[in-house]
Amino acid sequence: MEREIKFxxxxxxxxxSIVAMLADDFLGSKRERYEHPLPTSYIKAFEAITSDPNNxxxxxxxxxxxxxxxxxxxxxxxxxxxxxxxxxxxxRTSASVRGQGVxxxxxxWAIQHAKERGCHLIQLTTxxxxxxxxxxxxxxxxxxxxEGLKLKL
Amino acid sequence: MEREIKFxxxxxxxxxSIVAMLADDFLGSKRERYEHPLPTSYIKAFEAITSDPNNxxxxxxxxxxxxxxxxxxxxxxxxxxxxxxxxxxxxRTSASVRGQGVxxxxxxWAIQHAKERGCHLIQLTTxxxxxxxxxxxxxxxxxxxxEGLKLKL
Numbered sequence: 001m002e003r004e005i006k007f008x009x010x011x012x013x014x015x016x017s018i019v020a021m022l023a024d025d026f027l028g029s030k031r032e033r034y035e036h037p038l039p040t041s042y043i044k045a046f047e048a049i050t051s052d053p054n055n056x057x058x059x060x061x062x063x064x065x066x067x068x069x070x071x072x073x074x075x076x077x078x079x080x081x082x083x084x085x086x087x088x089x090x091x092r093t094s095a096s097v098r099g100q101g102v103x104x105x106x107x108x109w110a111i112q113h114a115k116e117r118g119c120h121l122i123q124l125t126t127x128x129x130x131x132x133x134x135x136x137x138x139x140x141x142x143x144x145x146x147e148g149l150k151l152k153l
Numbered sequence: 154m155e156r157e158i159k160f161x162x163x164x165x166x167x168x169x170s171i172v173a174m175l176a177d178d179f180l181g182s183k184r185e186r187y188e189h190p191l192p193t194s195y196i197k198a199f200e201a202i203t204s205d206p207n208n209x210x211x212x213x214x215x216x217x218x219x220x221x222x223x224x225x226x227x228x229x230x231x232x233x234x235x236x237x238x239x240x241x242x243x244x245r246t247s248a249s250v251r252g253q254g255v256x257x258x259x260x261x262w263a264i265q266h267a268k269e270r271g272c273h274l275i276q277l278t279t280x281x282x283x284x285x286x287x288x289x290x291x292x293x294x295x296x297x298x299x300e301g302l303k304l305k306l
Contacts, residue, residue, distance in 0.1 A: 045235030082198025146301025
């Protein structure tokens with residue numbers, strides 16, 4: 001059966017499906033709170049993202065079902081002669097479609113969209129506890145040229 | 154002699170000093186264009202940064218001299234229960250003060266500022282060709298838990 005994946009900006013109605021995907025993950029399960037109703041912090045973040053022209057929360061859908069999510073942030077930098085970059089974060093796909101290439105389509109969509117917005121670079125960090133994710137991004141063409149450093153505040 | 158370092162938001166008058174620092178670097182020298190007048194792309198990026206409340210270009214000064222720079226981006230994410238993060242990029246110090254702890258003061262200023270803005274995490278990527286930079290950030294408390302992946306567009 002042909003399936004057609006569509007990509008669109010997330011609406012608040014998608015937020016439960018998005019948090020469900022983020023929580024259904026070996027790292028996400030420790031840090032997310034998939035509850036009914038959703039904790040207010042998710043709603044506030046959603047509002048901050050959607051009111052910022054440099055942030056896009058994108059969902060992948062098959063029919064009415066949300067089966068993937070990613071956030072793309074567009075940032076102007078002085079470095080690289082004042083070049084814009086796209087940063088991808090929070091990429092997840094639904095367990096119902098895992099292994100079917102939905103993740104690849106999501107990232108390829110982000111790459112195309114970043115080109116259209118005039119970015120010279122697209123970047124992301126991936127947890128070293130996810131060796132499969134590293135290989136996944138390398139297959140798409142990303143190079144692990146940098147260390148990704150984090151400090152909890 | 155006591156020196157006093159002050160931190161402030163960069164103005165357009167600082168831009169030449171900033172680009173000079175970015176270009177005076179073994180990686181930056183290959184990708185920046187420190188020319189008079191500055192290429193327009195730097196001016197445009199400066200305007201995009203300063204008109205965005207979620208981006209701050211910060212300079213460190215001793216007296217009237219600009220001796221350090223960093224850009225801090227504040228991003229709302231759905232992940233981590235809708236937590237905000239700060240991302241540091243383009244950290245450079247002037248050769249005239251290298252080895253005097255200015256870089257450490259810059260980063261500590263960014264950490265404090267990110268706390269004040271309610272971020273739960275501060276992050277950056279550093280090129281694997283800069284092993285000294287990695288050790289520098291680790292001494293401050295950053296953990297290299299992630300791979301930093303880039304794809305040129």
